[in-house]
Amino acid sequence: MSINPNLFIHKDDRAALNALKAIPGFTPLLKSFMKVWSEKQFNIENMSTNLKLGPNQLPKYYNMLIPICDKLGIDVPDLYLKLDVYPNSYTSGDTHPFIVITSGLLETLPDELIPTVLAHECGHIACHHVLYHTMGQIICSEAIQLLPFGELVSIPIQKAFSYWMRCSEYSADRVAAVCDESPNMVIETMTRFAGFDKDIAGEINLEAFMNQAKEYKEMTDGDGWNKTLEFIMYSDNSHPMNAVRAYEINEWAKDDKFLKIVKYTNSDKKNIKEYIDELPVGTSSKNLIGSNYSELKNQLEELGFENITLNKVIEKGLLQKEGQVLSISIDDQDTFNDDEWFKINSKIVITYYEAETEEELLAKHPNELRIPLSSDQISGKHFFDVEKMIREAGFTNVVTEEVKRGKKGLFDKDNTVFLITINGESKFKKNDWFDKESIVKIQYNTFDKK
Known part of the structure; x- marks a missing residue:
């Protein structure tokens, strides 16, 4: 069973995505993107260039992925290793998402932090970020100029995509923290991305880094100009700053709901x-x-x-x-x-x-029958057809009466009903209920032949 993503979605993630979708031009851009984009392109690139990990290829890292997916209730995505000195990981695709980690990531982080990174990427899958992330990465890159829908991409859409992608990282960090049952691994990962390579001698001080993150938040949030500078400097970034991510996940983990989510996510859903x-x-x-x-x-x-x-x-x-x-x-x-x-x-x-079902209706009206047409619908029909219809509905006390109408007019027809009564009632609606023993009287026209 998949975990409801609303447990993890950061408020800024939700607000930024709604704002992105509300920008004029976003919907036609999305439609154009879906017409030309194909997951097969990524499959070709990954299968031809990168190393696909699995039970028989660096299983140590692949096996880290399986319990994470079990916790989140998602299918195990394909996992690739890419030769790149830059420490990075990303998730792309749509119906069949995949995760790519770089060789630089494995050289930067100790093995005990790799599950945290994989849980973060699985968080994007669990939070349904992947399609928009893939779209955003293309739209915010120089490659957009080569695509046929490039003219649909405006600067506001690019800025909004970048902002949403940054906000979505907070949600994925929450997933990682829940899978780790603590925010500390996410914080340590941010500390190492900030500069603490695993080959650096000395012990890492998470408390000192959190104090740095708190100081940064106070500096930017407490001064309008600093906040503006932050936006100008990082408005094109797809990820938030390391200190900001550490601060956000640490604050969220202080909430009592974090422990509830941890217990729920890591519990056996069958029991x-x-x-x-x-x-x-x-x-x-x-x-x-x-x-x-x-x-x-x-x-x-x-x-x-x-x-x-x-x-x-x-x-x-x-x-x-x-x-x-x-x-x-x-x-x-x-x-x-x-x-x-x-x-x-x-x-x-x-x-x-x-x-109401037919059975429920019948149970509410014992010993009653429904009239199949209204009195207005019956008027003007041939009396023989009306009598047959009434009897087929179950009524047995049906009386017909011929009424001589004199000279026939231009629009008059013989044997047509001009009045029907049920227990003396001349006005009724279709499907009105009457007692089975009701007397149905049908009066019909006949005219002089001359």
Whole structure:
């Protein structure tokens, strides 16, 4: 079972992505990109140039990936090693994401930090970043000038892509910290990227680096000009600064919810109750309105919730669709945010719209029958057809009466119904219910032949 990405998504990640999508021109750019872009290009490059790791090729690193994917509930992506002295890792693709790490990364970081890097990259997959990341890397590079949709790329879109990619790194860092069950490995990784190569003699001091990160945040956040300088200097960067990432992950890990997420992510989802007594819904109540009730129920059950009640509403609203969720409450709380947690045995009520079934309708109307057409629809039809239809509906007390109408007019027709009554009622709607023993009287026209 995949972990709900809302557990990890940083608020700046979500806000930046929404802002990116809202820029005029983004939608046509995305459509154009999807027409020309192909994962096969990456497969060709990786398979022909880089070293594919696996059970029989540097298995030490490949085997680090498998337990991470198990925790996050994602498929194990292909893993490649690239000859490059620059310490780096990245994830690309779409339907079949892959991870690339460089030889420089293995030379810079000790082996115990490689799982942290791999968990970070898997975090991009779990948070559904990969397609937009791939698109952003191309759009923000010089290669965009060679592509047919290059004229659709504006500076605001490039800046917004860069900003979102920087913000998305915070979310991926959270995934890594959760998999490590501590922020310290992420912080140490940032410290080493900042300059502490594994071959440097001496011990690393994480506390000193965090003090440096705190000092930097105070310097930039406390002065408008410093903040402006930061933006000017780094607006084209795809990653936040090392100190900023260390500060962000350290602050997030101080929240009690971090420990909850750690326990939840690292628990056996098949026996969830043995590990924790609270679960994350992962989505706000507002976002659940309009979803399919059956899919939502299955989703909540997969999370581990046990006490789910379905409340069916048969009155159809103007824009309601079959099976649509109208409201959801948890322990009588009908509004909640995407970061709230609830007890496993919390009472969940899902209210949804669905038309009554035939069986339900019949059960509500014992010894009754439905009239198949309204009185207005019956008027003007041939009485023989009407009588047949009424009897097929189950009515047995059906009476027909010929009514002489005199001279035939231009638009008059013989044997057409001009009045039908059911127990004396002359006005009724289609599918109105009547007692089985009701008397149905059909009066029809006949005219003089001369």
